[in-house]
Amino acid sequence: MDEKMLKKLAHYRVLYAEDEAGVRKNVYELLSLLFKEVYLAHDGEEAYALFEEHHPDLVITDIKMPHLSGIELAKKIRQNTAHAHIIMITAYTEVDFMLEAIELSLLRYIVKPITESKLFDALEKFLQASEKEHIKALAPEWHYDFLQKSVINGLDVYELTKKEAKLIELLLQKDSIISYAEIEEKLWEGEYMSLNALRLMIKNLRKKLPEGVLKNIQGIGYKL
CATH class of the missing domain: 1.10.10.10 (Winged helix-like DNA-binding domain superfamily/Winged helix DNA-binding domain)
Known part of the structure; x- marks a missing residue:
């Protein structure tokens, strides 16, 4: 990731939801270096409460979580915020979940294991989508x-x-x-x-x- 992208990400806030402690810790540490604010959730219900409270610019969520899955979380967010940017973390075997997720207009899917390369590619997609919304032509x-x-x-x-x-x-x-x-x-x-x-x-x-x-x-x- 180049310096220009790093400077852009530093203006945004992200919500990250993951129930697996080891993965959550590693990804959280990386996101904390990139974003202005990182809101951390251990399950879908906590993630939705944090989304309602802070209205972050980006949501990154695992697909399988207790209490509220990533799919259910995305559906609840979509009910009130049609243009929310959501990145879903999935596994190869979750075909049924993936078919359901297609209808939610998610920004990107990250297939486990999560690597820096996969995460940076998804974040670049987020920046491209976000800039279309907040950059207006003057001439x-x-x-x-x-x-x-x-x-x-x-x-x-x-x-x-x-x-x-x-x-x-x-x-x-x-x-x-x-x-x-x-x-x-x-x-x-x-x-x-x-x-x-x-x-x-x-x-x-x-x-x-x-x-x-x-x-x-x-x-x-x-x-x-």
Whole structure:
């Protein structure tokens, strides 16, 4: 796994469910080096409780566990979260389970024994799927990363301030004009917004965006 992938994984939280103590310990130690947070479950019921509490970005679960199997866990998660990313750990002999799992749109299957190579391949798949959700196009070659709060142009990455990121996200989500009143409410959060402060923020933000992408609608607000 290259350094770029390692930096990306460090932004995410993962839930890992495994009832076999030895396997759980080894995989947990590896995941702890890669992810921002690792929530550890000894069975399916504990895993679901942790999922409900923390809403992790990724779930990695064994298929056979006491109280609640990996399949049952995935079904419960799918009832409320259609787009949850789930990786299932299986064995070659579990054909019936595999056929049932196909309907759950799982991200990837890892066949035991779990190796670093198999795990890294699955995590790369997770990153690819996750990036499609949180990276939005601003212009040809230019993208905004919701997770890292940055603008990307090829290999160039422009980190945004809290207010800059909020404005870009409002514009992308609303896909229409954002009024001065909305900007004051959402970005200044109840504090007074002077015209000078707004102009300075916009001036600095435009340096991090493709030319002409952020437009001022005179007397109303801004749009992409």
